[in-house]
Amino acid sequence: MNILISTLVITITVACSNIIDRYISGIASPYINSLMGVLVALIPWTNHLVLAFNNEIFMILILAPLLFFEGQTTPLLMVGKRIKRIIGVALILVVISAGLVTILASQLLMITLPSMLIIVAIATPTDATAFEAVVEGRKISQPLRNILKMESLFNDATGIILLQAGVLWLITGQLSLGQNLVALLKSAVGGLVIGAVFALLIMACRQFFVRSANNVISSQTLFYLLTPFCVYFIAEEVGVSGIIAVVIAGLVHNSEANRSRFSSPRQMHLGIQLGRFGTEILNGAVFVILGISLVRIFRSQAPILFGSAKWLIVGVTVYGLLLIVRYGYARIFVGNHQPKTAILFALGGVHGTVTLAMTFSIANRITPQLFNFVIIVETVVIILSMVVPTLLFKWLLPIDGDEAIREKQLIKMRTAMVTVGIKSLNNLSLSPTVKASVIYDLRDQIRKNSLRSFFKQWRIFTANKTMMTNLQSVEQRRALMQAFDTERNYLYNLAKNHVVSSDYVYELYSEILLAESLVLDPRNQMI
Template identity: 30%
Template sequence: MEVFIIILMLLVLIGVSNVVYRFVPFIPVPLIQIVLGASLVVVPLGIHLHLEPELFFILFIAPLLYNDGKHTPRDELWRLRAPILLLAVGLVFITVCVVGYSVHWLIPSIPLAAAFGLAAILSPTDAVAVGSLAGRIHLPRSLKRLLEGEALMNDASGLVAFKFAIAAAVTGVFSLPKASFSFLVISIGGLLVGAIVAFLIVGLRHLLRRAGLEDETMHMLLQILTPFLLYLIAEELGVSGILAAVAGGLVHAIENERMPFTMPNLKSVSNPTWSVILFVLNGLVFVLLGLQIPDVSRTILSDPAFDNFKVIGYAVLIYAMLLVLRFVWTFLFSRGGRWFGNKSNEVPSLRILTLTAISGVRGAVTLAGAFSIPLLLQNGDPFPQRDLIIFLASSVILLSLLTASIALPLLAKKKSTTDDAEKERLEREWQIEVMAAAVRALQKTSNEENEMAVSTVISDYKLMMQQLGQKDNKTKRLPRSRQEEAGMRLLALSIERKYVNDRLESGQVSREQANYYLNMLEQIELILANKLDLGKVIIKTLWRRLKMIVFVRQPSVVSGISEPDMIALRTLKMQCSQAVVDEFSERCSLKSDEATEGVLEYYRQMLDRLRRFTIGSRRKDRSFDECRRELHWIAVQAERDAVQAFFEKGDITRDMATLLRRVIRNREASLYELEEIV
């Protein structure tokens, strides 16, 4: 039961980390998850979870690398094969030699073989950490592919070097020819075993389909089991389970390309399932990393035998050596050209080389390897400076994450254009892209029952896209300040609310009509509210409802509305809109600004729509209206998902994502308002 509660708490922390990230987007999610994981140990809850290296590799690293192999473009991997191998193999062994000797020289109490082991486990970059950071930072595309390819391959070379170094430290015996031969066998064998087992699994799935077993759930289960089978079989045969998982992912990528033709429904099940699995595994990796760091740090920092400042200085020096070595290695070999897959001999810029050096983030693979160091030597003596080695490894992980989180956004930041016309063009292009995603989502939901409603909503979107695409489009841009825009919209809603309350007191509208209208205004406020003023809006809404219950003693929400009441509400909406137009026109005559003009234009358009509306134009088919309303919300959600996807892939900046979300919120509020009144 205790283990279940701990796992449940870890899953909750993953969700909390993403909520926190929304409020502090300048801090990467991995760092937030590490801090939250560490807080579980620091707070006296009695939570301690031992990191079992073998279980960690099979449970987390195998499926994550399998997925990376499945989604990494094979043509780009082949195009970048030379720099990937130079980083994944050459740099690893150079790091082992240079950093190993340096650590032994700095800290003589760490034997040379153990120092080589520390350098080996620090040499591989972490695919999970690289992916988590690169997804939110606008790195050049070739550099992202290079880092992904390196992270796929260098785990094996680093872990093999670590294995032989620790074996030499434990037994006191080391043979370079034997180690070199074993490295080739383990690496090539892992790739071959992974490819063969993956082909066998693909063949099994084909046989099952031919036998008539085309149940998507069963085939999805086979997909989930595949990375674990690949890793276990390879490790049992004495080769690299990590490379087997990567090779298996590459093989299954070929099958995925044919999946839409052989099992079209499986892809719609597979993608969201893997999305949830990867979200949980990625989060758990960093939360578990955070769980280990406090105990590791406490062991060294509370030990009087160690000078805390000197130990921290060792960690900083080791990380600085790793950075310099990575920069020099890439600098030397980039002189030969074609480093980033360019057919020309163009030499990468200093900025690209610096990005490559800083992007070598260490992660949980390094810490898991450090924890696998045995407690005792072969003769029964304690392993020399085991706690110090684990502390140095964890410190380098934190330093690499912090440095990358701070430096990469600054170095990778795109130059922003100051031309207003260019900004407006980009805004419109991305609005069209987001709307196109909504249209695609609507097309996927189309069937015989809702075909007409889908066609209607798609037509609305295509009309908006056509208007945005026109060169002489007169659509007003959103004001640049979120606070000004939110303030003006809320002011307009308060004018409407005051107008309705005045008419209620004078008896010109009924209590039911006023309650319906006021409830609609509250919903619009909630839709328009951003994360900065959402809490304020909710508190105000609750206070208004409490006053309604206490003083009026009538329900504030009407369950249904008749056609005569709806006609009266449309008239009331026209009167409220006119009141807002009058108030804002007076404001513009005194002092005009983007926010005021934008709200004024919105209410003028609302008045125009309501005046053109005729009583007989309301559809009698309630099911059609309900279907269309549901499709509108599906489209709005698809727009939000598209914005998030574009942002995570680095296609748009944070400012552009914020602006697009504001456009979606405004459109959602407008849709809600029209559907409630019209």
């Protein structure tokens, strides 16, 4: 029951923060999510309802499906073409960063090497969701965005193995490089194999049923939604990287979707919408949880915070050294040795709740004193990795004004297409009741119907569901089809004459097709 209440509070907070985000411009939505999480933690009643952060629950219930959905948006072919670069940033860069920063920070700050390796290993994996937060509203080259995304999808396994090595070094007093390398390869390759094998098996089963007369969309959708949880759980039970396994499973499903999208359009459309919905909600939940966790960490670590500034010095030093190493790596291997690209790559190494999850995973394996110190240091690293690039990107990256232009153009085009659609009704002999109903429906495409008119229509329909005869219902359906056909022809001519971007036309065209599907689908109950 407690976990259900906690989930409910977090979900409501995500929903509210996403609505608030629509009314606040200039602040990225993840920051709104985080601030709402802070508010939840500051209010005693709501803070009491949310359970303490549990890394295992977080990894399997939030991170696993989120990475699965993100993997689905990435073509497997693109990963194959960039495999060398992915290995470089997800393996070599992480190992180099951990080695150099551990040695330098240990010497500078007089902290033992094992303890410093633990701190640095936790701070090396990056977070794609957090990166999207700091870069929101800014233009960044697609190749650089892609490599930063690939890095964050695959570098968690390397960081986890290095963290395990640091903990064992601290406990036993010995660092076994060979054993750790074998463990890393086993974890990464094993996760890849488990993810690919189980995704292929699930895909084969799905395709067998979807191409038969016994396909059940509800069952297929359940299997689809359960895939990341099952793959992650199996991989972790086997002892390999569950994170890499769910990413690979997502990549496999991307290829499946591209080659079976017309075999069951309803099922495919539902899957796409669920994926987008899940990604948006889980992204919001990640930052709400981050905000709640940060407040609780600062509250619980008050003695450390006010007793010494060492935690701040260590956090700033670790983050600064990681930036330097990332910059040096990028100058050599990324972006044709361009200084600006290297700076953007270095700043793009943003950290988030994955860092917290890794920190809490060692809570019972190290002393309470060291754990308290590590968690407050990692909190500093998380905050710096988000705040510093957010501020610097204002000077380094231009504003992405395309989105504002796009929205204005879409509003203009949508208004024009609805106007021609309504005019086309003049060519039809419609009863006043049918014509008024059709015009109301068409105006809804541009949200020109007032709340008052909606309640008027709702009252009429609710009071008398049979206000239209069967003949009038058919007449209404045909009138809407005529109007939608006119709207599509209008958009087709715009694209044909290259008046506007084809992307704008495709977006509005798809809206019309979805609206018409509601009219034509014999299974719906709306007409």
